[in-house]
């Protein structure tokens with residue numbers, strides 16, 4: 001697996017993930033739809049927040065299990081901790097340096113249908 005570095009827009013938040021991009025996902029839940037998020041799922045052991053933990057703000061709603069992080073300086077969503085699999089992160093792939101989505105399959109996940 002390769003290591004990719006990511007950041008929010010103002011670069012207060014930087015992080016690294018390890019992945020070989022088995023797939024990308026979209027989600028039609030009420031928040032992902034608004035974020036227009038294209039994500040890759042990584043286990044928490046493959047996620048390392050390097051800087052900016054102090055500026056990350058958490059938004060929770062509904063069951064309050066998922067933690068939707070965003071940068072309190074620039075407002076960008078870099079990643080969230082997932083609700084059904086809380087030991088995994090969904091990472092906003094457009095925050096990653098040098099990431100090219102071409103050739104990677106995209107799976108639409110069902111968020112609206114979750115209770």
Ligand SMILES: [Zn+2]
Pocket residue numbers: 008009010011012013071072073074075076
């Ligand atoms: Zn920022």
